[in-house]
Amino acid sequence: MKYIDEYRNPRLAKSIVDEIRRIQTRPWVIMEVCGGQTHSIVKHGLDRMLPEGIELVHGPGCPVCVTPLDMIDKAHAIAARPNVIFCSFGDMLRVPGSHGDLFTLKSQGADIRVVYSPLDCLKIASANPDKQAVFFAIGFETTAPANAMLVHRAQQDGVKNVSVLVSHSLVPPAITYILQSPQNRVQGFLGPGHVCAVMGYREYEPVSERYKVPIVITGFEPLDLLHGTLMVVRQLEAGTHVTENQYSRILDREGNVPARKLVNSVFEVADRRWRGVGWIPKSGYKLRWEYREHDAEKIFEVKEIDTQEPAICISGQILKGIKKPHDCPAFGTMCTPLTPLGATMVSAEGACAAYYAYGRHLDKQKAETTAVHAPVT
Amino acid sequence: MCLAIPGKVLEEFERGGLRMAKVQFGGIVREASLDYTPDAKVGDYVLVHVGFAISTVDAEEAERTYQLLEEMDQLTELEAPVVDEVSARKPQ
Numbered sequence: 001m002k003y004i005d006e007y008r009n010p011r012l013a014k015s016i017v018d019e020i021r022r023i024q025t026r027p028w029v030i031m032e033v034c035g036g037q038t039h040s041i042v043k044h045g046l047d048r049m050l051p052e053g054i055e056l057v058h059g060p061g062c063p064v065c066v067t068p069l070d071m072i073d074k075a076h077a078i079a080a081r082p083n084v085i086f087c088s089f090g091d092m093l094r095v096p097g098s099h100g101d102l103f104t105l106k107s108q109g110a111d112i113r114v115v116y117s118p119l120d121c122l123k124i125a126s127a128n129p130d131k132q133a134v135f136f137a138i139g140f141e142t143t144a145p146a147n148a149m150l151v152h153r154a155q156q157d158g159v160k161n162v163s164v165l166v167s168h169s170l171v172p173p174a175i176t177y178i179l180q181s182p183q184n185r186v187q188g189f190l191g192p193g194h195v196c197a198v199m200g201y202r203e204y205e206p207v208s209e210r211y212k213v214p215i216v217i218t219g220f221e222p223l224d225l226l227h228g229t230l231m232v233v234r235q236l237e238a239g240t241h242v243t244e245n246q247y248s249r250i251l252d253r254e255g256n257v258p259a260r261k262l263v264n265s266v267f268e269v270a271d272r273r274w275r276g277v278g279w280i281p282k283s284g285y286k287l288r289w290e291y292r293e294h295d296a297e298k299i300f301e302v303k304e305i306d307t308q309e310p311a312i313c314i315s316g317q318i319l320k321g322i323k324k325p326h327d328c329p330a331f332g333t334m335c336t337p338l339t340p341l342g343a344t345m346v347s348a349e350g351a352c353a354a355y356y357a358y359g360r361h362l363d364k365q366k367a368e369t370t371a372v373h374a375p376v377t
Numbered sequence: 378m379c380l381a382i383p384g385k386v387l388e389e390f391e392r393g394g395l396r397m398a399k400v401q402f403g404g405i406v407r408e409a410s411l412d413y414t415p416d417a418k419v420g421d422y423v424l425v426h427v428g429f430a431i432s433t434v435d436a437e438e439a440e441r442t443y444q445l446l447e448e449m450d451q452l453t454e455l456e457a458p459v460v461d462e463v464s465a466r467k468p469q
Contacts, residue, residue, distance in 0.1 A: 001403045003383040003422055003434055006443060015450035036379050063378045091378060117428025119410070142379040145413055146427045194379040197424060197432045223446060249439035250424055250432045259413040259431060349378060
């Protein structure tokens with residue numbers, strides 16, 4: 001496919017890795033922010049191609065993963081009502097809440113539908129005027145324009161039986177939160193290409209400047225990710241710290257101006273809780289007051305739900321780049337994609353799920369077996 | 378979740394006040410809204426996320442980045458250590 005296949009060229013991948021090896025003088029820790037990037041890195045084994053000492057750690061950019069447990073429980077409470085058609089992206093259906101996942105609820109008779117686009121909810125609402133179509137509006141900035149358009153069209157066309165349960169997260173506050181942690185190890189970032197396709201990268205420039213970290217907005221194909229890593233390493237070796245754009249075929253500094261405009265008219269910035277991490281100030285969106293008639297939390301008055309995560313899960317530290325999946329005693333044993341214990345295992349783009357999907361839990365078992373059988377010298 | 382795929386705009390049409398298009402991804406054709414990419418036209422490649430084009434692929438920038446990587450590849454080959462024929466034939 002055009003604009004995909006050419007960015008998977010193994011010969012060029014090798015030459016980028018050679019160039020990184022040539023310029024590298026010391027170890028560096030680089031975080032890829034987006035879960036899609038994590039998935040691509042683990043799938044193609046890019047982290048294992050890099051020279052020793054270039055460590056990729058996996059960031060918090062998987063919206064399914066960081067949707068807080070209480071939001072999933074709210075989704076359950078709303079989806080279980082008889083007059084509701086609950087619509088969601090497919091990825092959210094397998095995420096376990098305190099009382100099981102949405103798939104189980106669907107099997108018990110709840111009207112839960114997987115949609116390709118938020119706009120599908122308008123059709124569903126129009127075809128079912130006696131029911132309320134509720135959309136689980138999760139995501140980062142990438143998805144906000146699509147979700148904003150649903151609310152905007154519903155308001156404009158007077159479709160009253162559409163509402164949204166909003167759990168939107170924003171990337172720059174999360175990066176800042178990671179950099180402010182006393183345990184932070186991250187020295188440079190591969191920035192989220194598709195988030196910036198919408199938002200541009202102006203808001204990353206003060207972060208680079210203030211925390212003295214290079215941020216390179218990067219695409220998702222293997223060559224993009226290696227090229228972005230090279231650009232970060234070049235800056236680290238030169239002692240510079242600016243925001244750069246590797247993904248120039250898709251975005252510029254301003255991002256998508258019409259999309260940003262509609263997003264800002266429908267949503268406003270609010271504090272948000274991140275699963276595995278906790279509250280981060282001004283790290284999400286909520287609906288503006290003018291659109292309150294489409295706010296599922298107001299329509300259904302779901303009470304605050306108190307939830308608890310398993311104590312053994314270290315997903316919070318993994319999301320901040322402090323630890324990796326192999327550091328967790330439950331990884332691949334008690335905690336698997338079928339029985340996830342926390343944020344980074346609940347979606348295919350979570351670091352733990354990506355490691356598991358590509359067999360890296362077997363490395364751990366192999367290492368343990370070797371350790372047990374190692375001859376005593 | 379932030380998965381977005383480049384596809385070719387095959388045709389445009391209007392539905393319910395939205396500017397829609399048929400977009401081809403490899404062998405698959407799906408509908409997407411072009412409301413956020415007002416300049417996109419038939420024949421352009423757009424990046425589509427959950428039914429919305431969020432960017433038009435800049436063909437010149439794509440070419441420029443690729444050329445940059447190609448040049449680096451050629452340089453790496455030139456800089457690769459040349460095996461000294463004499464030392465390679467050194468008697469054991």
